[in-house]
Amino acid sequence: MDVRPGPDPGRAAPEHRDAYLLTGLCLALYAGALLAWTVCGIAQGDGSIWDFAESLFxxxxxATPQLLGPYEWAFTAAFLVIAALALARRRLARSAALLSGFLLLAASLREGVGLCHATYRHQYSNDPLGSWALATRGLGLVVALVVLCVMFPASERWRESRRDRRLAPAPEAGWHRSSAICGVLFLLMGLARLGWVVADLTAAEADALRYLHGAVDGSVLGTLDLTASAEFATLGSVLVLLVLGVLAVRGRHEVRGALLVFAAMQLYLTVRTVVWLTVTDFFHQSFETTTGALSVATTAYGLAAMTSVVVLATGHGFGPYGGPRTEGLRAAAVGRHGGL
Known part of the structure; x- marks a missing residue:
């Protein structure tokens, strides 16, 4: 009987090595660009590094307003983590990298719509950092296209079909349970945020057309800004939560990396919101109105749900990405019963 350990199921196949290497380098390069903007913002401001650290949460x-915002800070950390996983050729990085590619592409297309306006284009030439901002936008577009083009073909579903199903009933069951729970949590969070968006757009003083315009056109604010607009960030998060939630409920274990990364980002943003509600004493006044109570309930659910997804996605319930390896099951069975 062959007792040699089989290939690591969490590691990409050798034929996909170049795709993972190129993805890791591209994401690390773009993360470096965002870090450079962060350092530039700290240097231009009047605050210290400790003031910036406080503003993170x-x-x-x-602290003096920065050139980048919390969404960009979260993405910088996510890009660095995904790049490290991709360079280590972990299969976990594939779906996370694809998610990053789609989000970068969406942000680039939004900026492209803004550049169709002559007034907005002139701001790039008039601003001292305009050329660098445009170069960063262009780099984001190139990185998005490269990541999507090289990682889409790097699928290994054929590898799953060759797995001996007789030896993995428990990991499969565990993976389905964890995946379904993560999917339901994501769907509920997405529906809750969608409900708030609809409520805001249907309010008497709301301008729904301007809100939707701000989500797809980078020139709406009228200023050159590398930070994501509230409209783009909100609608983008709703879409990602719903899409990933559906895929997770359907049992697509390859989305584990995307679930983990996006849940971690949302957890950071939710913690930041909780800090803001605490320092403004909103919690003591929230239950005076129905809207305030619902807002606190949504924030509390987001904190619990995203924490749960992070814990589940980093656990051992996702089969080939985190569950017991086939050879480990075989060795355990041999040790208990002396043979198979």
Missing amino acids: NPGSA
């Missing part, structure tokens, strides 16, 4: 801090 406290929106009400007195």
